[in-house]
Amino acid sequence: MxxxxxxxxxxxxxxxxxxxxxxxxxxxxxxxxxxxxxxxxxxxxxxxxxxxxxxxxxxxxxxxxxxxxxxxxxxxxxxxxHPPHEYLLTPENIPLDIVFEDDQLLVVNKSAGMVVHPGHGNYSGTLINALIYHFENLPMNSDERPGLVHRIDKDTSGLLVVAKTEHALSHLSKQFFDKTSEREYLALVWGDVADDEGMIEGHIGRHPKNRLQMTVFPEGDHGKEAVTHYKVVERFGYVTLVSCKLETGRTHQIRVHMKNAGHTLFNDERYGGNKILKGTTFSKYKQFVENCFKVLPRQALHAKTLGFEHPLTGELMSFDSQMPEDMQQCIEKWRNYARHMETKE
Missing domain, CATH: 3.10.290.10 (RNA-binding S4 domain)
Structure with missing residues (x-):
C-alpha cells in the first residue's frame, strides 16, 4: 500500500x-x-x-x-x-464540435485525444481553453473549471454538456449528483461477454499500488459506490461490443468495472488492454490485432448518448453522437475477422 x-x-x-x-x-x-x-x-x-x-x-x-x-x-x-493559474486559463482558438446550444448550455462532441481541463502536463489545447475563447463569462464550478458539469477521459470521445449560466451549472450538476442524467457509452472489450446484459457493482477508488489506476473494492471498504449497466451489442469472438449505461459517474468507471469483470477495454493501455488478452498464438492473428491497435491508438470507448432535463424549461433533452471513424474502422476489422472465422468452421 x-x-x-x-x-x-x-x-x-x-x-x-x-x-x-x-x-x-x-x-x-x-x-x-x-x-x-x-x-x-x-x-x-x-x-x-x-x-x-x-x-x-x-x-x-x-x-x-x-x-x-x-x-x-x-x-x-x-x-x-508549472505555469500559474492565469496561464492555465488562457483562451485558445480551438474549433469545437457543438451539437446543441442555447442561452443556458451547450453540448459538445469531444474528439479523442483532447484533454477536458488543464492540469499537470496538459497546460494548453484543452476543452476549457477552447470554451473560454468561444464563450465569455462561463460560470466557475467548485474546482474553478469554467462551465464544466462533468468530464470524460482524454482518450474517450463523445458528448459533454457545458453550462453557460450559474443557474444551469447548479441545476445540471445536481442532476448528475442525483443520478437522474442519462449517459450511454459504447465500448469494445476483450473476450466474449457471457451474458447478453447485466449489472456491475463495486466501489471504485485509487489503486493502492498504482495511483494512476482506479480499482474495484468488492467489500466496499474503500472508494465510492459505482454501478454500471451493460448490454451486448455485437459479438466478434475474441472481443465484444457492449453498450454501458452509468448509474454513477466515477473516474474510469467503465474501464475499471469491465476490467474487474474480466473484459478489459480494447487497447486501454493504462489497464493492460493494449496486449493480446484473448485469441490465438498464430502470428497472423497477432499481426491482425497489431493492425487494429494502429487503427485505434486509444481505448475503445465512446460517450454516445447524453440525456438531461433542461435547467429552465424542464424539457427532457436527449442527444446522440456517431461513433468516430477510428473506432468504426477497428470494429469493422473485427467484424470481417469474425465472418472469416465462421466460414472456416
Missing part, C-alpha cells in the same frame, strides 16, 4: 505542484524516477529527471538524484514547477 497526496503552493513566487508518497512495507528497491512515473499522471521521465537536477526530489527529507532507489517505508516528495 502506498499513501500519497498532491497539493499546489507558492514558493519564492513560483507556483509548484507538490506530490508526496510513502512507499509500502513491501516496496522493492526501485529508482525514484521510475517510482514516481507509477504515481503521477502525465509526468514524463525527463520532467522527473529535471526536477531531480533542480534539487526538487526528496527522500526522507534529503535531496536525491533520479537514480536513487526508493525502499520500503521511504517518504518521497517531489516539486514540479
Amino acid at each position: 502506498v499513501e500519497g497526496n498532491h497539493e499546489e503552493f507558492n514558493q519564492e513566487d513560483e507556483l509548484y505542484e507538490h506530490y508526496s508518497f510513502k512507499a509500502g512495507k513491501g516496496q522493492e528497491p526501485l529508482r525514484v524516477d521510475k517510482f514516481l512515473m507509477n504515481f503521477i499522471e502525465n509526468a514524463t521521465r525527463n520532467k522527473i529527471q529535471q526536477a531531480a537536477k533542480n534539487g526538487n526530489i526528496y527522500i526522507n527529507g534529503t535531496v536525491v538524484k533520479s537514480s536513487h532507489k526508493v525502499k520500503a517505508n521511504d517518504e518521497v516528495k517531489v516539486l514540479f514547477e
Whole structure:
C-alpha cells in the first residue's frame, strides 16, 4: 500500500505542484524516477529527471538524484514547477464540435485525444481553453473549471454538456449528483461477454499500488459506490461490443468495472488492454490485432448518448453522437475477422 497526496503552493513566487508518497512495507528497491512515473499522471521521465537536477526530489527529507532507489517505508516528495493559474486559463482558438446550444448550455462532441481541463502536463489545447475563447463569462464550478458539469477521459470521445449560466451549472450538476442524467457509452472489450446484459457493482477508488489506476473494492471498504449497466451489442469472438449505461459517474468507471469483470477495454493501455488478452498464438492473428491497435491508438470507448432535463424549461433533452471513424474502422476489422472465422468452421 502506498499513501500519497498532491497539493499546489507558492514558493519564492513560483507556483509548484507538490506530490508526496510513502512507499509500502513491501516496496522493492526501485529508482525514484521510475517510482514516481507509477504515481503521477502525465509526468514524463525527463520532467522527473529535471526536477531531480533542480534539487526538487526528496527522500526522507534529503535531496536525491533520479537514480536513487526508493525502499520500503521511504517518504518521497517531489516539486514540479508549472505555469500559474492565469496561464492555465488562457483562451485558445480551438474549433469545437457543438451539437446543441442555447442561452443556458451547450453540448459538445469531444474528439479523442483532447484533454477536458488543464492540469499537470496538459497546460494548453484543452476543452476549457477552447470554451473560454468561444464563450465569455462561463460560470466557475467548485474546482474553478469554467462551465464544466462533468468530464470524460482524454482518450474517450463523445458528448459533454457545458453550462453557460450559474443557474444551469447548479441545476445540471445536481442532476448528475442525483443520478437522474442519462449517459450511454459504447465500448469494445476483450473476450466474449457471457451474458447478453447485466449489472456491475463495486466501489471504485485509487489503486493502492498504482495511483494512476482506479480499482474495484468488492467489500466496499474503500472508494465510492459505482454501478454500471451493460448490454451486448455485437459479438466478434475474441472481443465484444457492449453498450454501458452509468448509474454513477466515477473516474474510469467503465474501464475499471469491465476490467474487474474480466473484459478489459480494447487497447486501454493504462489497464493492460493494449496486449493480446484473448485469441490465438498464430502470428497472423497477432499481426491482425497489431493492425487494429494502429487503427485505434486509444481505448475503445465512446460517450454516445447524453440525456438531461433542461435547467429552465424542464424539457427532457436527449442527444446522440456517431461513433468516430477510428473506432468504426477497428470494429469493422473485427467484424470481417469474425465472418472469416465462421466460414472456416
